[in-house]
Amino acid sequence: MTFETDTILKLAPGVWMLNAVDNCLWADLGEGVLVVDALEDLSMCPLIPEDILATAGKPMKWVVNTHGDSDHVACNAGWAAGGATILAHEEVARKLAGRPGCPSVTFTDRYTLEGDRQDAHLRWLGGAHSPGDTIVYLPHARILCIGDLFSWGLIPFPAFDTGRAARLVEVLNSILEYDADTIVCGHGPVLTPEHIRRWLNYFEELRHTVSALAEKGLSLEAILAECPPPDDMRGWWRFTEWKHNQNISVLLGEKGKRE
Numbered sequence: 035m036t037f038e039t040d041t042i043l044k045l046a047p048g049v050w051m052l053n054a055v056d057n058c059l060w061a062d063l064g065e066g067v068l069v070v071d072a073l074e075d076l077s078m079c080p081l082i083p084e085d086i087l088a089t090a091g092k093p094m095k096w097v098v099n100t101h102g103d104s105d106h107v108a109c110n111a112g113w114a115a116g117g118a119t120i121l122a123h124e125e126v127a128r129k130l131a132g133r134p135g136c137p138s139v140t141f142t143d144r145y146t147l148e149g150d151r152q153d154a155h156l157r158w159l160g161g162a163h164s165p166g167d168t169i170v171y172l173p174h175a176r177i178l179c180i181g182d183l184f185s186w187g188l189i190p191f192p193a194f195d196t197g198r199a200a201r202l203v204e205v206l207n208s209i210l211e212y213d214a215d216t217i218v219c220g221h222g223p224v225l226t227p228e229h230i231r232r233w234l235n236y237f238e239e240l241r242h243t244v245s246a247l248a249e250k251g252l253s254l255e256a257i258l259a260e261c262p263p264p265d266d267m268r269g270w271w272r273f274t275e276w277k278h279n280q281n282i283s284v285l286l287g288e289k290g291k292r293e
Contacts, residue, residue: 040052040053040054041053041054042085042089043224044089045059045175045177045216045218045224046172046174046175046176046177046216047175048061048062048090048152048174048175049061049062049172049175049177050085050086050089050090051218051224052078052082052085053223053224055221055222056071056073056074056075056105056106056220056221057071057218057219057220057221057222058070058071058072058073058078058082059071059177059179059218060082060085060086060089060090060094061152061154061172061175061177062090062092062151062152063095063096063147063149063150063151063152063153063154064149064150064151064152065095065149065150065151066092066093066094066095066096066149067086067090067092067093067094067095067096068094068095068096068097068098068147068149068154068170069082069086069094069096069097069098069113069118070097070098070100070170070179070218071098071099071100071106071179071181071220072097072099072106072107072108072109072110072113072120072135073105073106073108073109074104074105074106074108075108076108076109076112078109079108079109079112079113080112082094082109082113083113083116093116093117094113094116094118095117095118095119096118096119096120096121096147097109097110097113097114097118097119097120097121098121098122098147098154098156098168098170099120099121099122099126099137099166099168100167100168100169100170100179100180100181100182100220101122101123101126101160101163101164101166101167101168101181101182102122102125102126102129102130102164102166103164103182105220106181106182106220107126107130107135109135110130110134110135110136110137111133111134111135112135113135114134114135114138119138119139120135120136120137120138120139121137121138121139121140121141121145121147121156122137122139122140122166122168123140123141123142123158123160123166123167123168124140124141124142124166125160125164125165125166126140126166126168127140129165129166141156141158142158143157143158144156144157144158152172152174153173153174154170154171154172155170155171155173156168156169156170156171157169157171159183159205159208159209161198161201161205162183162190162191162198162201162202162204162205162206163181163182163183163190163191164182167181167182167183167205168181169181169183169209171212171214173213175216176213176214176215176216177214177215177216177217177218178209178212178214178216178217178218179217179218179219180209180217180218180219180220181219181220182219182220182221183202183205183206183209183219184206184209184217184219184225184229184230184233185219185220185221185277186219186221186222186223186225186270186271186272186273186277187233187236187263187267187270187272187273187277187278187281188273188277188280188281189202189237189280189281189284189285190202191284192284193284193287194284194285194287199237199241202237203234203237206230206233206234207234209227209230210227210230210231214227217229217230222271222272223271229270232266232267236264236267240261240281240282240285241285243261244257244261244282244285244286245285247260247261248286254282254283254286257282257286258279258282261282262278263278
């Protein structure tokens, strides 16, 4: 899978993204530009507005945080000082309360951001990666931004429990209900719905395999040797470097809890 960091991609008419380890998308809604996610590198605070002007020809007007982790909100304060309105789920505002750049517009379940030419639809899908997880759908471009709900192979939480696993499956299946050709996650290359379908199958298969091997009393090292990454996922971004092994470790943590 090709991936060039710090590359501006045009995803659709009026929609661009800075494709990097930390992604930032912007969409021209007519009267102004919507930005999805505010990165972790403060040096990008003046650069993204310049990129927006160079591509869309108008300034950012709104910023949506897909969740409240530090690598998605660092530029909030600077962009708010420049006149942008920060929007997020109420859980994100609760997490950032008292900090510069705390969202000034919040919602509970769904929110429609109406431009004079295009709309963006926000929906809360929290409880899988973080409490405030929000997706942003651009129906005119058939693009869906999902933050860290998909992590190119990695289970998107560090401590496993069956309830959270069920919520993750529910959330990813909800994402697949959207009419979206292009899906933008918080980090790494853009993806398609097929990547999510493949990961859901992988997750189910891995849980079954790891549980069966653990029942036999195998060590972590032995399970890793018995359960390599699937061949068809070896080209996924950063997947075989560490994510598959981390997934097995997380699943074994849950096995230990049950025993």
